Structure formats: structure tokens, C-alpha cells
Amino acid sequence: xxxxxxxxxxxxxxxxxxxxxxxxxxxxxxxxxxxxxxxxxxxxxxxxxxxxxxxxxxxxxxxxxxxxxxxxxxxxxxxxxxxxxxxxxxxxxxxxxxxxxxxxxxxxxxxxxxxxxxxxxxxxxxxxxxxxxxxxxxxxxxxxxxxxxxxxxxxxxxxxxxxxxx
Numbered sequence: 360x361x362x363x364x365x366x367x368x369x370x371x372x373x374x375x376x377x378x379x380x381x382x383x384x385x386x387x388x389x390x391x392x393x394x395x396x397x398x399x400x401x402x403x404x405x406x407x408x409x410x411x412x413x414x415x416x417x418x419x420x421x422x423x424x425x426x427x428x429x430x431x432x433x434x435x436x437x438x439x440x441x442x443x444x445x446x447x448x449x450x451x452x453x454x455x456x457x458x459x460x461x462x463x464x465x466x467x468x469x470x471x472x473x474x475x476x477x478x479x480x481x482x483x484x485x486x487x488x489x490x491x492x493x494x495x496x497x498x499x500x501x502x503x504x505x506x507x508x509x510x511x512x513x514x515x516x517x518x519x520x521x522x523x524x525x
Contacts, residue, residue: 390468390470390471391466391468391471391472391474391506395468395471395474395506395511396466398506398509398510398511399466399474399476399504399511400464400466401511402421402504402511402512402513403421403461403464403476403478405417405420405421406418406421406513407459407460407461409421410454410457410459411457411458411459413450413451413454413455413457414450415443415444415446415447415450416443418442418443418446418450419439419440419442419443419446420439421512421513422439422442422512422513422514422516423439423505423507423512423513423514424438424439425437425438425439425514426438426439426442426512426513426514426515426516427514427515427516428441428442428445428513428516429516429517429518430518431498431518431519431520452486453485453486453487453488454484454485455486456484456485456486457482457483457484457485458482458483458484459480459481459482460480460481460482461478461479461480461500462479462480462481463478463479464476464477464478464479465477465478471506472505472506473503473504473505473506474502474503474504474505474511475501475502475503475504476500476501476502476503476504477499477500477501477502478499478500478502479497479498479499479500479521480497480498480499480500481495481496481497482495482496482497482498483495483496496520497520497521497523498518498519498520498521499518499519499521500516500517500518501516501517501518501519502514502515502516503515503516
């Protein structure tokens with residue numbers, strides 16, 4: 360019985376040491392810091408400013424060269440050039456008088472060069488296909504952003520209307 364008790368105590372006392380030894384050697388990338396979050400927020404500012412100028416070329420520059428974009432209707436575009444091509448006619452018609460603002464942003468670093476970003480947005484000035492004003496729209500942009508060199512880009516974007524939004 361003494362041997363069992365001694366073995367049990369030895370096991371309990373050595374467990375934290377083993378656990379420390381197991382995790383101490385694991386290499387993890389540090390999460391992004393304030394500079395990276397600032398870079399991500401700069402991309403969102405550029406994205407919104409380009410939208411509000413209705414400039415499809417500038418808008419597309421927020422996206423990675425091989426980005427995937429999906430709008431609120433589930434329509435997709437692949438690549439920066441396709442994102443530009445997709446938005447140009449909309450900026451000339453239904454979105455030509457829109458003003459978009461991001462009202463809330465949440466950034467979660469997956470790795471030091473990959474971040475998941477949720478951005479709540481509001482838009483005014485949209486027109487429907489018949490040319491009638493659309494009431495205030497609210498939605499959520501969900502991004503996967505990647506860092507290339509020192510610059511952040513949108514790698515994947517999904518857009519959705521919030522419930523109750525037209």
C-alpha cells in the first residue's frame with residue numbers, strides 16, 4: 360500500500376513538471392500587435408473611403424490579388440480584378456449615391472499574419488433596380504485578412520444584411 364501511495368504522490372507531484380515541459384518546447388507565433396491592428400483598420404478605412412467615392416479600382420486595392428468576395432445575395436467574385444469589375448457597374452448605378460460607414464469592428468488574430476475581422480456597417484443612399492430609395496441598410500462584413508510584407512489585404516470577404524435590413 361505504501362508503494363502505491365508513494366507512486367501516486369510521485370505522479371501528482373511530477374505532473375505539473377511534465378505539463379510545463381510539454382508546452383515549453385512548443386513554438387507559437389505571437390498574435391498581431393497594435394501596429395498590425397492599426398494596419399487592418401487602415402485597410403477598412405481605405406475600403407470605406409473608396410466605396411464612398413464610388414471608385415471600383417481603389418475599392419479593389421483593399422483585396423489580395425487572389426481574394427474571394429461574396430456579397431449579401433451570395434454572388435461571388437474571385438481575384439482583385441474581378442472585384443473591381445463586379446463593383447464598377449454598381450457604383451455607376453444602384454450604389455452611385457451611397458455612403459457607407461463602419462460602426463463597429465472586431466479583430467481576432469489567428470496568427471501574426473492572419474486575422475478574422477467582423478465589421479458592422481450602415482449604408483444610406485442606395486437605390487433599388489427601379490431607382491427608388493432604399494431605407495437605411497445595416498449589415499456585417501466578415502473578412503479573413505492576410506499580411507503580405509508589411510501590408511494587410513482582404514483575402515476573403517463575406518457580406519450580409521442584418522435582420523430587418525432591406
